[in-house]
Structure formats: structure tokens, C-alpha cells
Amino acid sequence: MYKITLSEKETPKKWYNIAADLPVELPPSTQTEEGHQIDNLPKLFSKYVLQQEMSTERWIDIPKEVRKVYKQIGRPSALFRATGLEKYLDTPAKIYYKREDQSPVGSHKLNTAIAQAYYAKKAGAERLTTETGAGQWGSALSLACSLLGLDCTVYMVNVSFKQKPYRKTVMHLYDGEVLPSPSNRTEFGRKILAEDPNHPGSLGIAISEAMEDAFNDDSAFYTLGSVLNHVLLHQTVIGLEAQKQFAKIDEKPDILVGCVGGGSNFGGAAFPFMKDKLSGDLDCQFLAAEPASCPTLTQGEYKYDYGDTAGLTPLMKMYTLGHEFVPPSVHAGGLRYHGMAPLVALLVNQGLVEGRTVNQTELFQAGKLFANTEGVIPAPETCHAIKVAIDEANKCKKTGEEKNIMITFSGHGLLDLQGYDDFIEGHLTQ
Template structure:
């Protein structure tokens, strides 16, 4: 019996998969709020190539050779492992497999997009990148990626996680990241939130607003993010493409695929290459998105236009949302405390391709 399915370095995907090419209906476009031009300010905030990828319609986008090489050097491909002990504990005839993204040097899948975004930033002459982080996994990955590219990185870490997980800050600083608890005194957004509620635990929405404000202060600074937007999921489809090849090697087709979901990058990156087959009528796989009951975006949120951040720097996005001012309880899974959801995941949930569960 094969308990671990490995791929060779040469089998690391050389392209990202873009589900925009296969969506059964057109993805609702971002909108400006009344009297503002958030869409017009996007080039001031984001790296140009990431913006191009955000709205791309090609089915596949080539991974730059430099990025693919870094994927290989930093641990890709990752193994797919048979959970034999769990099967026995559950006394189930099902075969259960799990993808070992934790083997990354930073402990999660986040490096897949961090490397790509830092690479494009460096290529465009950016000197510093800013970002938010919840539990710290994204901030850690981006700090490492920025350090490898020779650019500076500023991280706004949600205060509750900053206090709960002090060693995450230590790791980010080891990778040359500069970390602020959010809300902070470093931005106008942070100062206003603290003036209104000095004891706030913070939220990803607030941290995003701070990171965006910081990025807009200098044309040599750009904002990056670890989830929610389409180009982030695009980079993460490296995971799902590897899973697909690994299952083919043992002649397995999944009956059910399960992934946690906060903003959507892990879920979409792992499952979109399989959801494509279901959209095309070639699969009966069930796709389950598991979210915390403390932040039940897909199960209790509304499918409507809302801001991606606290104060409205972002355009309005059509997504499942609990409201951009929502502050989730201080649960340990800080990366899942986001009020909204990726627009692609939201559309597929609305169309019935995804079954959400809150736990």
C-alpha cells in the first residue's frame, strides 16, 4: 500500500490555472462606490502584473522560470499522504488523503503567492511591499519572499493574533520583515480605530486598510495580499495541479474534497483545478468549504457588493460578506477571521458548486 505520493522536481507545474476561463457565467466586475474612483487607484496600490492577472481570461498563465525555480528550491512539489491512522480511527472504508503544505519553510501554502508577488514587485522596481496578516502565516511567507528578492516588507498583523502568537513576529523579523500590531499608530486608519476603540482586537479588514494606506504614501511602495483576490488563488493553483497528478499516479478520483476557507486562497488553489472538471460535466466530486462558526461568511453572509477592507480603499466586490465593519470573535485561527470572500469562490458557492459548512 502506498502511503505517500511524491512528485519529482520536474513535475512542479509550469503554469497557473485561471478558473475565469471556465466559469459557467461571467464573474461580476468590481465597482466604484458613489462619488469615488477606487478602480482608478488600483495601479497606485498593486503591482501591475498582479493587476493584469486579476482580470485575465486565459485558462493558463505561464509561471516565470525564476519563480518556478524558487518553488523547487523551497520545497515544491509537496507530498500527498494517505491518512491511514485517521481511517482506522474513524473505522471508515474511505481512503483519506491530505496535502502536506506544512512542509514549506514557512509552514503553509502562502509562499506560492508570496514568491510570485515579490518577484513581480522587484521586476517593476518596487523597493518596499506592505501587507496584512492574520495568524502570521502570510506575513511570514511574504517576509521571506521579499528578503530573497532584496526588497523591504512591512506587515500589519491583526492585534489579537499579534498578542496570541508572539513567535510569529519573531520569525517575520528573522526574515527582515517589519511588523506592526494592527490597528497601529502608524497610519491614519489605525489611529482613528484606536481613538474609537482602544481595546479592539483588530480585524483583517482594518489591517488591509492600514497596509493599503501605507502603500499609497510612496510610488516605490506597493500593497500585496495573501488571499481574497483572484491572482492570489491563481498562484495557489500550483497545489491543486499537483494533487491532480498525484491522484492520477495511484489511479484515484476524489468523491469528496474538503478545504478550510477564510478568504479563499487555500480552498480555490487546492480545488479549482478539480471544480473545472465539474463545470465541464466530467466529474461528480463534492466540494466542501469549511469555515469557523465565529466567522460564517459563506453559510450566513449575504451575496452582495461590499468593500474588501474596513474603510473602503478597495472597490466594491460581489462576494459573500458579513459586512466590512464586522469584527470576528478572537478565535485562534486568525487567518479565517475575514468578513468577505473571494469573488470566484462566492460565485461558485452561489451557483451550487460548493457546499459550505461552519464548525
């Protein structure tokens, strides 16, 4: 079977909250002596997502209004089998990929954007602010705000703002306001620009700007596209659907691979399966693929750190390269983040998830091969997961093992063609 689908009636009605089943307690976010970041959270986020952020309830209802929009944007998404790639690799492994790229904005990000916009409007917001790296999250929130009648302001990492002009066009089509970060709009942005007018930006800086903007506007809330518990909660529709799809063909994944920047698409796919692993009902290896240029899981330190550069967030226990770390200007802008979702970080620390690094030329080689064999052009971020999946399939070829490998196909690369062109022309660095 090449494509395993679900009916609209099979769209999940509840999100899965892994906080209920963790092997050890999640270290809490903490206040700092210098500020009152935790006290500020109700000013920055709607009360509804803050309740989800702190919840240890295993299952949380998805509002009917959110499920209605999920169906409108094409959920449930299909699970495909990559038979062309399998044939090329001559591997006994079966490779599956969950098609989050088929959403209107081309990525998984809408799953939480819709939920966060819904809860913000319910709490009385008129505008949402956010950051974006490659532009997928900014596009998703712009569309969600457009569908739900909210204004949207997006601080886009400067290097991606220049590398990916058509992401800006998508956001503008959805009536989103897009600013290069660091920007002159905020005090923190002006401070960074005064030190370096050509600063490439980072997700940490863009987060600081979006938070400052929301904090100074009583009609606005801040939203985050990854990292936080409630964001990964909303993304579990990916894994919950995939569980049903594997059940339809009487199979289970032996290896689950996803790319990680902040951890949302990986966590969303992995957590429902991790529940089965923790209960002893599934024997599965979980692999988190990250850029060699931003090796948070493989070289970062597991400690408390800020989620942004200015230090406006509470301190979170996570793997981090330091909140002032500025990654190289690689094309996988969505993965250029110094930290990691605390939930994903805890599972790595407990030995339940393994980090793998991929360099820039390797990921584009994998993306080109996938395009040649499957016809789908992956986002540079997604290519990290594809490269690791190819490595695992090649191991199966050597051992003769017939493993099922699942890739979280987080987004398409049709707006990332400059990166592919640079690769084809031989202009990319490692």
C-alpha cells in the same frame, strides 16, 4: 501507498485560471461614487498582477524565476494518505491530505508570496506592505521579500499579534517589520485606536492600514494574501500537483475539503478539479469549512461590499458579513475575515461549493485526533477542514461507501500551541 510524490521536473509550469471556465460571468468589481478605488489600483499593485487579476486566459505561464524558487522551498509538495485516521474512524473512506505545511513558513502562503514579490520587483518596487491574521501570510511575504531583495511591512491583527508571539519572531528573522493593527502608523489606525485603544483588530482593518501605507509611498506596492483572483491563480499549483498525484495511483477525489477565510488555499486546491467537474469529467463534492464565529458563506449575504474596513478597495461581489464586522477573538486568526474571494463566492452561489461551519472546540478536538493518529499537528485553520473530512468519513462508515476524501492541509500548528493548550485545559469558548 502512504505518500505520493512528484519529481521537481513535474512542478507545474502554468497556473490555471478558472475565470476561463466559470458557469456564469464573474460580476466585475465596481467604482463607488465617493472615491476612485479602481483608478488607484495601479498605484497599489504591480501592473503584472493587475493583468492576471483581469485575465480570462485559461493557462498563465509561471516565470522560470518563480519556478526556481518554488523548487527551492520544496515544491512539489507531497500527498499523504491518512491511514492512521482511517483506522481510528473505522471508515471505508480513503483520506488524503496535501502537505502545504512543509514549506519553510509552514503554510501554502508562499505560493503567491513568491509570485507577488517577483512581479513587484520586476515593476520597480523597493518595499511591499501587507496584512496578516494568524501570521502565516506575513511570514510568507517576509520570506519572499528576503529571498528577492525587497523590504516588507506587515500589519498584524492585534489579537493575533498578542496570541502568537513567535509568528512575529519568524517575520523578524526574515527581516519583516511587524506592527499590531490597528496601529499608530496610519491615519486609519489612529482613528480606530482613538475610538477603542484596546481594539482587537480585524483583517479588514489591517488591509486598510497596509493599503494606506503603500498608497503614500511611491516605492511600495500593496500585496494581499487571499481573496483576489490573481492570488487564487497562484495557489492552483496545489490542485495541479494533486491531480498528477491522484493520477499516479489511478484515483480521483470524491470529496475535496479546505478551510476558508478569504479562500486562497481552498480555491488553489479546488479550481483545477472544479475544471474537470464543470466539463463533466469528475464527480466531486467541494466543501468549504469556516468558523462558526465568522460564518461568511453560511450566513453572509451575496452582494457587493468592500474588501477592507475603511472602504479603500473597489466593491466586490462576494458573500460578506459586512466590511465593519469584527469577528470574535478565536485562535483561527487566518479565517477571521468578513468576506470571501469573489471566485469562491460565485461557485457557492451556483451550488458548486457548499459551506460548512465548525466551532472552536470541535476544530481543536479534530486537530488533536489528527495529531494522535497521523503525528502532524495542524494549524487551527486547517483543523476546520479536518473536522469536516472526519464528518464525511463517518458518513461513509454508516453507508459503506468507499469514497476518496482530499483535505487541503494548509498549515502546521507548531506556532499555535497556546490554542491547543487552552483547549486541553478547558479554557476555550465555542
